[in-house]
Amino acid sequence: MISNQYQIIKINFAVTTHIPIYYDCNETLILRADPILCDGFGHCAELAPEIVTLDEWGYPIISTTPLGAARSTSLRSAQLAVRGCPRQALWIEKVEQRS
Secondary structure (H helix, E strand, C coil): CCCCCEEEEEECCCCCCCEEEEEECCCEEEEEECCCCCCCCCHHHHHCCCCEEECCCCCEEECCCCCCCCCCHHHHHHHHHHHHCCCCCEEEEEECCCC
């Protein structure tokens, strides 16, 4: 049994299937991209337009705004962008809260 403060979020990767990831509802999450892996296909901007815009060459410019609670729309869009990236250049990262 999982307490109410945690949510199970399943993300599909090309290599593995259904890895459960636990996000604390109070954690700050952001979307990150590896500029070396990215080939500028632009799928991330199509799947998460509220988080990702593209530069003039098609490479992502990712918003630095935190993704929000575990059930938020922006987090779901970020998960879809991670799953939809053909080069697996995106990931969701937990960041420390600055005080």
